[in-house]
Amino acid sequence: MKAFAVLAHPERESFNGALFDVAADVFSGGGHEFVSSDLYRMQFDPVSDRRNFTSVKDPQYFKQQIEELHASENSTFRSDIAEEMEKLFWCDLLILQFPLWWFSMPAIMKGWVDRVFAMGRVYGSGKWYDQGVFSGKRAVLSLTTGGGSGSYAEDGLHGDLSQILYPINHGILRFVGFDVLPPFVAWSPVRISPEQRQDYLDSYRRFLTGIDKVEPIAYPALAEFDETFRRKSLV
Numbered sequence: 001m002k003a004f005a006v007l008a009h010p011e012r013e014s015f016n017g018a019l020f021d022v023a024a025d026v027f028s029g030g031g032h033e034f035v036s037s038d039l040y041r042m043q044f045d046p047v048s049d050r051r052n053f054t055s056v057k058d059p060q061y062f063k064q065q066i067e068e069l070h071a072s073e074n075s076t077f078r079s080d081i082a083e084e085m086e087k088l089f090w091c092d093l094l095i096l097q098f099p100l101w102w103f104s105m106p107a108i109m110k111g112w113v114d115r116v117f118a119m120g121r122v123y124g125s126g127k128w129y130d131q132g133v134f135s136g137k138r139a140v141l142s143l144t145t146g147g148g149s150g151s152y153a154e155d156g157l158h159g160d161l162s163q164i165l166y167p168i169n170h171g172i173l174r175f176v177g178f179d180v181l182p183p184f185v186a187w188s189p190v191r192i193s194p195e196q197r198q199d200y201l202d203s204y205r206r207f208l209t210g211i212d213k214v215e216p217i218a219y220p221a222l223a224e225f226d227e228t229f230r231r232k233s234l235v
Contacts, residue, residue: 001212003027004091008098015189015197017058019142020097022201026208027093035087039108044080050054052081052118065119066143072120093176093211094139096168100146103164113172122177130221131175138216139178140167142186142204147187149187160187170219179216 005023006025009016020036027034037044045051050062054077057070071077077085088094098105117123127133145152145161152161161183169180184207186200207214 001027001031001093002033002091003035003093003095004087005034005036005095005097006035006109006112008040008096008106008112010040012038015144015186015200016100017098017182018197018201019144019186019204020202021093023142023208024185026205027168035090037084037087037112038110038146044108044112046108046114048111048114052078052115053124054078065177067126068118069120072118077118077121081115084112085118085121088122088134089142091156092137094137094173095142096139099144100164102155103125103158105168114233115160117172117176127177128175128222129177129219132175134177138181139173139209140181140211140214141168143183146190147188148191149185152187159229169217174217175217181211181214 003023003026005027007016007020007022011017020038024034024036024066026032038170048064048156050067052064053071053075057067075082096105096109098109104110115210122133147158151157152159152164158164165183169183173180184204186197189197189200220231223227224231224233
């Protein structure tokens with residue numbers, strides 16, 4: 001298996017860093033291959049604008065999707081963006097490793113998505129959801145939370161974690177075709193013992209070792225929607 005892990009945490013010695021290291025260890029041997037992007041150490045620029053490109057379609061008015069299509073047709077994405085795209089197309093498994101900040105991913109990772117998931121290259125022309133560019137590939141979120149599991153239950157104070165992660169799992173990863181696996185969540189690692197943190201690392205190793213057996217989250221197929229993109233069975 002070819003695995004690509006993206007880490008978004010400013011402190012390399014954090015628990016997110018430790019989880020990232022487990023993934024690197026699991027997929028760096030045993031017939032697997034591993035590449036990574038440590039966004040903070042790369043000093044990845046999350047701001048998406050004309051700097052994404054080495055060419056210009058319309059110098060008078062910037063519309064990102066138009067410029068992305070132009071760059072896709074002419075292979076004129078900036079080298080750092082093109083390199084990240086190549087990792088996406090290379091991998092069988094994408095792992096996004098991050099702390100849950102303000103009910104989402106850190107800004108640097110969202111900026112990575114904004115710049116790398118470009119129209120014409122990663123989506124577009126009817127290539128989305130189960131017919132997306134990355135159909136047949138798998139993706140998974142590995143994340144840490146500040147609060148405990150109870151606060152993210154369906155009746156919890158913060159709300160159901162699966163709904164909080166829906167914009168990422170469905171709106172980003174599934175949108176471009178990935179089969180999205182249930183997330184690995186380390187609940188409030190800052191508030192538990194070293195032994196409990198080690199248990200999380202061991203559990204994550206077991207999770208990744210058997211990840212080819214994990215069933216993806218069930219999302220409806222495009223064929224289940226009518227011409228107005230409403231579920232046929234619910235209309």
